[in-house]
Each structure stands twice: as structure tokens, then as C-alpha cells.
Amino acid sequence: xxxxxxxxxxxVLVAASFALMGNAAAAxxxxxxxxxxxxxxxxAADGDTIVLMDGDxxxxxxxxxxxxxxxxxxxxxxxxxxxxxxxxxxxxxxTNVIDFTFEYDGAVAVAAADDKLSVxxxxxDNVLIMNIQMDYTxxxxxxYYTRTYxxxxxxxxxxxxxxxxxxxxxxxxxxxTGAYKSDAAGVEVVNATGTQLINxxxxxxxxxxxxxxxxxTYIEDVEMNDNNKEGLxxxxxxxxxxxxxxVVNSGKRGVxxxxxxxxxxxxxxVLDSGKDNIEMVAVDGVTMFNxxxxxxxxxxxSLDACTDVNIEQSAVFGSGRAGLYMNACDGTMVDGFEAADxxxxxxxxxxxxxxxxxxxxxxxNDENIKMHDCTGCTGMVSTP
Numbered sequence: 001x002x003x004x005x006x007x008x009x010x011x012v013l014v015a016a017s018f019a020l021m022g023n024a025a026a027a028x029x030x031x032x033x034x035x036x037x038x039x040x041x042x043x044a045a046d047g048d049t050i051v052l053m054d055g056d057x058x059x060x061x062x063x064x065x066x067x068x069x070x071x072x073x074x075x076x077x078x079x080x081x082x083x084x085x086x087x088x089x090x091x092x093x094x095t096n097v098i099d100f101t102f103e104y105d106g107a108v109a110v111a112a113a114d115d116k117l118s119v120x121x122x123x124x125d126n127v128l129i130m131n132i133q134m135d136y137t138x139x140x141x142x143x144y145y146t147r148t149y150x151x152x153x154x155x156x157x158x159x160x161x162x163x164x165x166x167x168x169x170x171x172x173x174x175x176x177t178g179a180y181k182s183d184a185a186g187v188e189v190v191n192a193t194g195t196q197l198i199n200x201x202x203x204x205x206x207x208x209x210x211x212x213x214x215x216x217t218y219i220e221d222v223e224m225n226d227n228n229k230e231g232l233x234x235x236x237x238x239x240x241x242x243x244x245x246x247v248v249n250s251g252k253r254g255v256x257x258x259x260x261x262x263x264x265x266x267x268x269x270v271l272d273s274g275k276d277n278i279e280m281v282a283v284d285g286v287t288m289f290n291x292x293x294x295x296x297x298x299x300x301x302s303l304d305a306c307t308d309v310n311i312e313q314s315a316v317f318g319s320g321r322a323g324l325y326m327n328a329c330d331g332t333m334v335d336g337f338e339a340a341d342x343x344x345x346x347x348x349x350x351x352x353x354x355x356x357x358x359x360x361x362x363x364x365n366d367e368n369i370k371m372h373d374c375t376g377c378t379g380m381v382s383t384p
Contacts, residue, residue, distance in 0.1 A: 037061050054107040060117040068128040071108035071174040112178035118188035118210070119176045122195050129187065130198035131174040173223065177204040180228055185210035189217060197222055207233045215239055225249060230256045242268055253279050265291050276302045284308060294318050299325045300342065307331050317341050322348040323365065335359055345370045
């Protein structure tokens with residue numbers, strides 16, 4: 001499991017990295033509610049850090065310089081309710097328990113002034129947007145509130161192994177909302193390289209995060225919740241890494257990635273999408289590790305015309321159609337995968353070449369496994 005800790009060292013590293021970008025006089029600019037984030041960016045140089053002080057901001061921001069935009073936030077502004085066992089959300093064998101709510105009351109909230117435009121539009125390379133929770137009473141420490149989901153156990157009957165899935169988000173993420181028309185997004189990245197989005201909540205937008213022809217985008221500890229269309233939408237991108245993130249209650253798809261390459265998802269939970277929870281079309285190079293899909297209206301995971309796919313230690317529950325649907329894919333490995341309680345099929349594999357299965361636990365689906373016209377497939381056969 002790839003769980004990362006963000007602290008003082010990261011701030012030092014970020015500051016150093018931005019300073020090395022060619023701006024020896026990199027500076028921090030502080031913005032307070034009532035001031036303009038855009039004005040601060042306009043007055044900044046590449047490598048500067050824009051620090052958002054506690055409060056609410058209402059504007060649409062064009063990030064057209066290589067800057068870091070950070071909010072610090074104060075302890076215990078972000079509240080979580082409805083969790084079982086102090087924050088643990090358990091999936092037990094053949095039993096699903098989902099009971100949680102979110103309160104978006106972070107210390108820094110940025111809302112769109114024009115609901116037809118994205119809240120943040122990133123147009124420059126090497127942009128960082130993040131919240132870093134600091135304890136103001138002791139500047140030498142970092143104080144985090146930790147929330148954990150776990151998927152435990154998934155018993156593979158013949159070898160009795162189990163896999164743990166956990167998700168940790170840090171206290172008090174920056175909230176981004178209000179871009180809910182015209183296919184706008186909480187954060188939109190257009191033709192930019194090296195964007196990092198860390199510890200954010202993007203909710204109540206048309207799209208939570210929208211990437212168009214972006215390269216090497218890094219998303220960590222981000223919640224994409226209650227967005228009208230897609231939680232994460234990417235088109236024509238190369239290099240998308242999503243770690244330890246949650247996508248909940250998307251009006252259409254939780255994650256939709258098309259015509260892209262080199263996608264990695266690790267520790268991602270996708271719930272309650274109006275269509276597919278995860279849909280990938282014409283993607284070359286997909287790695288999904290510890291990815292859990294639950295309660296998709298259609299397919300839990302849908303891959304069409306994808307190549308070089310690797311799915312490990314992941315699970316799909318409660319889909320309206322298939323748990324894992326693959327069509328016209330080439331070169332796939334699925335290992336340590338559970339599909340349960342899906343309405344049609346646990347796994348539906350069609351016209352797919354060179355796929356290797358191992359440690360598959362498909363149970364309590366209308367039909368557990370359906371395979372049609374698959375060549376070079378090993379490790380699993382179709383069931384009656």
C-alpha cells in the first residue's frame with residue numbers, strides 16, 4: 001500500500017524545488033479573504049508560493065505561472081460523521097457496510113464566481129495546489145486527523161491470503177466548489193505538465209477534476225464528491241497517477257479516462273456513480289492496485305480497447321451490470337480480484353487477447369464469469 005505522509009519536510013522540498021526552477025528570489029505571497037488569488041498570481045514570479053489564509057474565496061482562477069498554491073487551515077475544521085469503529089469502513093467477506101457523510105467546512109474554501117467556468121484552470125507547467133495542515137501552537141510539528149477505510153479480508157480459498165485496502169486523508173483539505181455548468185470543473189488542467197493536486201475536496205461541480213492533454217499529473221488525497229458529471233475526467237493525457245483518493249456520487253462516471261496513456265491508480269475508492277464507476281477507453285498502460293468499486297449503476301470497472309492492463313488486489317461489488325467488463329483489450333493481468341453481488345456478471349471478458357488471471361474470487365453474481373472469443377487467456381475458464 002502506498003500511503004504517504006506530508007509534513008514539514010515536504011514544504012521544504014517544495015520550496016527548494018520551486019527555487020531551482022530558475023527563480024533565485026522565489027517568495028511567498030499571502031492572500032486573505034477579500035483579496036484576489038488571481039491578483040497574487042498575476043504579481044508572482046515562477047517558483048513563488050501563494051499562501052491562502054483561512055476563509056472563503058469566490059473567484060475563477062487562471063494559473064498561468066509555475067507557482068504553488070497552498071492553504072494551511074486550522075486543526076479540526078474538517079469533520080467526519082457516520083463512520084464505524086473510529087473511522088474504519090469495513091468490507092467483510094460477502095458483506096458490504098457503507099455509512100458515512102462528509103461536511104465541507106475546511107478552513108479554506110474556494111468557490112467559482114462564474115459557475116460556467118472552472119474554479120482553478122491550470123495552464124502552466126509545474127503547478128502545485130494543496131492543503132498542508134499545520135499546528136499553529138507549535139510550528140515544529142504537524143498535526144493530522146486521520147481517516148481510514150479498510151477492505152479486509154478478501155479470502156482466496158485455495159491459498160488463504162488476504163489483502164488490506166486503506167485510505168488516509170489529512171485534516172482539513174482545501175474545498176473547491178461551484179463550477180457546476182458548461183462542463184466546468186473544480187480543477188481543470190489544460191495542456192500542462194507536472195501538475196500536483198494534494199489534499200483537496202472538489203465537490204458540487206460539473207466535473208471534480210478535468211484533464212485535457214495534460215502530462216504527468218499527480219493526484220493524492222483528493223475527494224471528488226457529488227459532482228454532476230465525472231469525478232475525474234481525462235482526455236488525451238500521458239501520465240496520470242491517482243493515490244489514496246475517493247470518488248463518490250458522480251452523476252455520470254466516477255472516473256472516465258479516454259485516449260490516454262500510462263494511468264496508475266493506487267488506493268482508490270469509487271462509489272455510487274450514475275453510470276460506470278471507472279471507465280477507460282483506448283488507454284495504453286493501466287495499473288490498478290488496491291482499487292475498490294461499489295454500487296455503480298452500470299459497470300464497476302469498464303475497459304474498452306485498452307492495452308497493457310494490470311489489475312491487482314482490487315474488488316468490485318454491487319454493480320448494476322458487470323463488475324469487471326473488458327472488451328477488445330490486449331495484454332492484461334488480473335491477480336487477486338474479487339467480484340461479488342453484481343447484477344449481471346462478476347467478470348465479463350469479450351474479444352480480449354493475452355490475458356492472465358490468478359486468484360480470482362467471483363461469487364454471488366447473477367453469472368460469475370462470462371468469456372467470449374478470448375485468445376491466449378490463461379488461469380480462468382468460463383463457468384456455465
